Amino acid sequence: MRKLMLKMDISMxxxxxxxxxxxxxxxxxxxxxxxxxxxxxxxxxxxGFHAMGHKTYRDMASYWPVSTxxxxxxxxxxxxxxxxxxGLDADDAKIxxxxxxxxxxxxxxxxxxxxxxxxxxxxxxxxKGDMADEVAKLKRDGVxxxxxxxxxSFAQSLIELDLVxxxxxxxxxxxxxxxxxxxxxxxxxxELDLVEERRFPKGSVAHVYKRKRR
Numbered sequence: 429m430r431k432l433m434l435k436m437d438i439s440m441x442x443x444x445x446x447x448x449x450x451x452x453x454x455x456x457x458x459x460x461x462x463x464x465x466x467x468x469x470x471x472x473x474x475x476g477f478h479a480m481g482h483k484t485y486r487d488m489a490s491y492w493p494v495s496t497x498x499x500x501x502x503x504x505x506x507x508x509x510x511x512x513x514x515g516l517d518a519d520d521a522k523i524x525x526x527x528x529x530x531x532x533x534x535x536x537x538x539x540x541x542x543x544x545x546x547x548x549x550x551x552x553x554x555x556k557g558d559m560a561d562e563v564a565k566l567k568r569d570g571v572x573x574x575x576x577x578x579x580x581s582f583a584q585s586l587i588e589l590d591l592v593x594x595x596x597x598x599x600x601x602x603x604x605x606x607x608x609x610x611x612x613x614x615x616x617x618x619e620l621d622l623v624e625e626r627r628f629p630k631g632s633v634a635h636v637y638k639r640k641r642r
Contacts, residue, residue: 429567430476431593432574434583435468436610438597443607444580459600464628465498468598473502476572477553481582482512488577489523489549494531494538504545508552509566509574511582515556524549563591580608588613594638595620601631 437456438444445453480488485508492503510516524546531538555562563586566574573594576586586592587610624636 430573433594434576434592435596439604443604445608455602461630475575476570477574478508479576481579484579485510490527493524493541511555521550583610584613597635599633
């Protein structure tokens, strides 16, 4: 059975985004470096599914299809599953095509994706049912692991239901003071094993924890 890994970039004080109404996250990029990026790409490229909530999906569908970033290839080629009780609407299917149209008009630092890449964003798997049941189906359906991306709300829900088998945190050397935490809904003690720790040139540290299950 494959496992679900939660990938998160967090601050030293355990926040995944600022309390800024525009959701600015400049600190993610200013404290990343080639080595930390390579560490993330190394495990992302082996995933069987990218899992995310609706808002994160909309953000990613507008960016990754035309990106030339080193993360673009695995983000575009690997199947997506979107957790949303309301399902996707007609506008969701237009996000990636709109991004392609904009890239054609202003091609600097953009790629023009092929039809398979666009389809991977316009026709993702949609998980509309009970979250625990949907995750259980995903875990049974294949071998390659599932990588979940926050959104604080989506991460909080996965953690609250104790569905995460492995936490992959890139901890950035910043203190935000206020913002969006991810562990606020934990109801009882969760024991973890630290299985990997790596430091990177700009001061970020990777921590990988496996959930202890008795």
